[in-house]
Amino acid sequence: GEITWHERAFDVEDVSRPSRAWLVHAATGRADVDDLVTASADAAAVWCVRAGDSARSAAWLPAVGKGQGAAEGIQVAITGGGDPRRSTALRDAILVAMECGDLPVARVRGVSSQVGPATGRVVLVGGGPGADDLITVRGRRLLAQADVVVTDRLGATGLLARLPQRTRVIDVGKSPGHNPVPQFEINELLVREAKDGRLVVRLKGGDPFVLGRGSEELLHCASHGIPVEVVPGLSSAISVPAAVGIPVTQRGVSASFVVASAHDGPDHVLAAARSAAPDATIVLLMGVSRLGDTAAGLIADGRCAQTPVAIVESGWTASQRTTITTLEAAAEAARAAGVKPPAVVVIGEVVRVHDELLALGATVESHDALGPHDAPEPLG
Known part of the structure; x- marks a missing residue:
């Protein structure tokens, strides 16, 4: 009407x-x-x-959109110089940036600062393998909304500098041989901050539930009545090999893969390999320090000494580097190259895809900041 x-x-x-x-x-x-x-x-x-x-035209109609989530209450109107498609594209990009936390949408007035125990919760966020833009949209949005961020040293840590000033960042990151904050203290920290009524984001590298301590933190919080949400992330076990063009499975080569921690020696790796298919790709996390023992154990268990091996350091960062070798020479090659953690070790015929790329003169672009680095020798 x-x-x-x-x-x-x-x-x-x-x-x-x-x-x-x-x-x-x-x-x-x-x-x-x-x-x-x-x-x-x-x-x-x-x-x-x-x-x-x-x-x-004497006038133009704007492309209008309303924010959601943390951006609720915000309305944007864009005119693109008389180009409606340009206006619409820019409006959509702004709405996405607001939702992801790339724009400062948090309220600073008109909301009571008083919080109660019932409002606190913990979110375990997988930050991905290293590049800031490989965190999920959901994880990025929650990171922007957090009152407290408890962070590891790996993953999308570059985003921390872009958080609102009100956000408190607590670094509990571990490195080989250096654990400044024991795990039980991290567990208690999450519970304490949440009981004070805060939204606590536990930012972890990779995926929280792939060879991490995410399940321990989940159970500890749950045992204290703290609501917990888990936001999965890209595991380095899959994404770091992909950064250099190595698939963990390939049709006709390997139909399965095993992910194992080699931090405590070869026992877990050997047990996983024995229960897997003979052609299964083996992906090792935290495997640099005991690589010699692990390789020797796999050879003794029947793996061919000439099985291709790739060691990818600092995947998806500007320091990314790849060393290609074989199972019998892996430990010596790692020493000669000065390989340092964090690194992902890939063992299996799928490594030859990397050689095929080199033969084609092709590379996989995995990060804008990556500069040229020494190309590894083909396996032959």
């Missing part, structure tokens, strides 16, 4: 009757009619939107 449709030809007096118009929209698709509408509006000094010719 708010609009009356008159299916007839345009009359130049339509602009001024029954009462003077304030906006005219010409969108008939016929140049002669739109010319007449535009001229009539101009003569009456009335704003006219010319849908088919922005250069002849």
